[in-house]
Amino acid sequence: MPSLFEMQAGFRAAIAGDAPAPLLGRLHAPASVAGRMEIYRRHHRESFRRHLRGRYPTLEWLLGTDRLLELADLTLQRSPPRAPSMAEYGAALIETLRSCGDDLPPYAADVGRMDWHLGCLSVSLEHQPMALVTLAGIDTLHLPRLRFTLQPGLVFIQSAWPVDELLRLRLQDILPDRFTFEPCETHLQLRGARGAFSLNRLEPDVFQFRAGLAAGCSLADAATRGTQAKPGFDLSTALATLFAEGLVIAHSGENVDV
Amino acid sequence: MTKPFSFRQAGVGLRLEHLAKVLRDRPAAAWFEVHPENVLANPHAAEMLAEIAALYPLSIHSVGISAGSASGLDRTHLARVRGLVTRLDPVLLSGHLAWSTHDGEYLNDLLPLPYHAQSLDVICRHIAEIQDALGMVFHLENPSNYLGFAESTMTETAFLTEVVKRTGCRLLCDVSNIHVSAHNMGYDARRYVDELPGEAIGEFHLGGFELETEPGGTSVIIDTHARPIATEAWDLYAYAIHRFGPRPTLIEWDSALPAMDVLLAEAAKADRIAEQVLVDRHALAV
Numbered sequence: 110m111p112s113l114f115e116m117q118a119g120f121r122a123a124i125a126g127d128a129p130a131p132l133l134g135r136l137h138a139p140a141s142v143a144g145r146m147e148i149y150r151r152h153h154r155e156s157f158r159r160h161l162r163g164r165y166p167t168l169e170w171l172l173g174t175d176r177l178l179e180l181a182d183l184t185l186q187r188s189p190p191r192a193p194s195m196a197e198y199g200a201a202l203i204e205t206l207r208s209c210g211d212d213l214p215p216y217a218a219d220v221g222r223m224d225w226h227l228g229c230l231s232v233s234l235e236h237q238p239m240a241l242v243t244l245a246g247i248d249t250l251h252l253p254r255l256r257f258t259l260q261p262g263l264v265f266i267q268s269a270w271p272v273d274e275l276l277r278l279r280l281q282d283i284l285p286d287r288f289t290f291e292p293c294e295t296h297l298q299l300r301g302a303r304g305a306f307s308l309n310r311l312e313p314d315v316f317q318f319r320a321g322l323a324a325g326c327s328l329a330d331a332a333t334r335g336t337q338a339k340p341g342f343d344l345s346t347a348l349a350t351l352f353a354e355g356l357v358i359a360h361s362g363e364n365v366d367v
Numbered sequence: 368m369t370k371p372f373s374f375r376q377a378g379v380g381l382r383l384e385h386l387a388k389v390l391r392d393r394p395a396a397a398w399f400e401v402h403p404e405n406v407l408a409n410p411h412a413a414e415m416l417a418e419i420a421a422l423y424p425l426s427i428h429s430v431g432i433s434a435g436s437a438s439g440l441d442r443t444h445l446a447r448v449r450g451l452v453t454r455l456d457p458v459l460l461s462g463h464l465a466w467s468t469h470d471g472e473y474l475n476d477l478l479p480l481p482y483h484a485q486s487l488d489v490i491c492r493h494i495a496e497i498q499d500a501l502g503m504v505f506h507l508e509n510p511s512n513y514l515g516f517a518e519s520t521m522t523e524t525a526f527l528t529e530v531v532k533r534t535g536c537r538l539l540c541d542v543s544n545i546h547v548s549a550h551n552m553g554y555d556a557r558r559y560v561d562e563l564p565g566e567a568i569g570e571f572h573l574g575g576f577e578l579e580t581e582p583g584g585t586s587v588i589i590d591t592h593a594r595p596i597a598t599e600a601w602d603l604y605a606y607a608i609h610r611f612g613p614r615p616t617l618i619e620w621d622s623a624l625p626a627m628d629v630l631l632a633e634a635a636k637a638d639r640i641a642e643q644v645l646v647d648r649h650a651l652a653v
C-alpha cells in the first residue's frame with residue numbers, strides 16, 4: 110500500500126499533470142474512474158483559468174481569450190501556486206509572457222504588469238496622508254537622509270510603449286477602425302484603493318524620483334535619480350507635489366547618525 | 368463565544384461581491400460565513416469584514432487549510448488565519464475532511480482522502496494543531512465524493528466518528544454533500560445520516576449542485592454551489608433535523624452569485640423547514 114504522501118503525489122500528478130496509470134487502479138466509483146478523475150482535472154484547470162482571466166483583462170482583450178488561456182495553462186504548469194490565497198497568485202504569468210512570447214506583441218509583458226498591479230492596488234487601502242509641514246521640525250542637515258513610506262496602493266511602471274492607451278481603449282469599449290501604436294517611453298503612476306484606481310503619466314524626472322522613494326531610497330538618492338533623468342529636476346516642487354497629492358504616509362531616517 | 372449567536376436562524380455565505388452592499392443595506396441576515404482565503408490578500412475586503420464583524424456573528428470556513436495533507440499543514444497560512452480570527456472574533460470555525468496542498472503546491476480543490484489508520488493519524492494531528500493555534504473548536508465537514516480508494520478500511524462516517532473521539536472537534540454536516548456523495552458513490556443518504564454521531568454535529572451546510580450525464584450513461588452530481596438548493600437536499604435536511612434537532616445552518620452559494628435577497632430567501636426556507644420538522648416531532652411526541 111502506498112503511503113498517504115505517495116498517494117497524494119500520484120493524485121496531484123493525475124489532476125495537474127499526466128495521469129499515472131497505477132493510481133487509477135487504486136480508485137473506485139460506480140462509473141468510469143477516469144471520467145471521475147476528469148472532474149478534478151477540469152476543476153483544477155478551469156478554476157485557475159477563470160482566476161487568471163480575471164487578473165489580466167486588458168491582456169485578454171489584446172491577445173484574445175484562447176491565447177490568454179494557453180499562457181495561463183503554461184503559467185500553472187511552470188509556476189503553480191504555493192499558497193491557498195488565490196488573490197496572491199498570478200504574477201508569474203508576466204514571466205511567461207517574457208519568456209515565451211516570440212509571437213506576442215513586444216508590449217505584452219508591460220500590459221500584463223499593468224493589469225496585475227491594477228488588480229492588486231484596487232483592493233488595497235489608502236492611509237491618512239502626511240502633511241509637508243510635518244517636515245518643518247526636522248533639522249535640515251537630516252533631510253537628505255529621510256526616507257518616505259508611500260501609500261500602499263501605488264505602483265510605478267516604465268514602458269517603451271504607451272500601454273495606458275490600450276487600457277483606455279478597453280475601458281471605453283470602443284474599437285477604432287484604425288489605431289496606430291508606436292513605441293514611446295512612458296512613465297506611469299498607478300494609484301488605487303478600495304475598489305477604484307487611477308493611472309497618470311509622469312515626467313521622467315518626477316517618475317524616477319517617486320519610484321526611487323517607493324523603492325526605499327533616501328530623499329537625496331531619489332533626487333539624484335530625478336536629476337539623472339532630467340538635469341533641470343526641481344526637488345522642492347517635486348516634494349511639494351508628492352505631499353499635495355497625499356502620497357506620503359510616514360517618514361523615517363531623521364534620527365540615523367551619519 | 369462572546370457575541371450573542373442565535374443559531375435558530377440560518378445564515379448565508381458572504382462573498383466579496385456582497386461586502387459593500389451588506390455594510391450599506393444591513394440586510395436582516397442572522398449570521399454570515401466567510402472564507403478567510405478570500406480576504407487574506409485583500410486589505411479592502413478585510414477592512415469591510417471587520418466592520419461587518421461588529422454587526423453580525425461570523426463563521427470562519429477555511430477552504431485552504433488542507434487538514435488532510437500528508438505533507439503537513441501550511442503554518443504560514445495557519446498564522447494568517449489566526450490573525451483574521453483575532454480580528455473578526457468568529458462564533459464558528461470549520462474546514463473540510465479533504466486536502467488541497469501537496470508538498471507546497473496549492474491545488475485549489477477539496478481532494479478526497481482514503482479512510483485508514485494513516486490518514487486518521489494525519490488528520491487528527493492537524494486538527495489538534497489547528498484547534499491549538501486558533502483557540503477554537505474546529506468543525507470538520509464531510510466532503511462531496513466522486514470516487515473512493517481501494518485502501519480505505521473504514522466508512523466515512525466511522526472515520527468522522529473516530530476523528531471526533533480523538534480530537535474533540537465537532538462536525539459540520541453538509542447535507543447537500545451527503546446527497547451528492549450518496550448519488551455518486553451509490554449508497555443511501557439517509558443511512559449515512561443515521562450513522563453520524565449526532566451529538567457531535569455543530570452545524571449544517573446546504574448548497575446547490577448540478578447533475579451531469581457521464582459517457583457511460585450514468586450520472587454524476589457536481590457540487591457547484593452555483594444554484595438554489597434542490598428538493599432532495601431540502602428533504603434530507605428535514606430528515607437530519609428530525610433526527611438530530613436544530614443546529615446552526617448555512618446556505619452556501621459561491622459561483623453565479625445572486626442578489627443577497629435570494630440567499631436570504633433560501634435561509635428563510637431552511638428556517639421554515641426546521642420549524643415545521645420540530646412542530647411535527649413535538650406533535651408526534653404528545
Ligand SMILES: [Fe+2]
Nearest residue numbers: 508541572619
Ligand atoms: Fe459545505
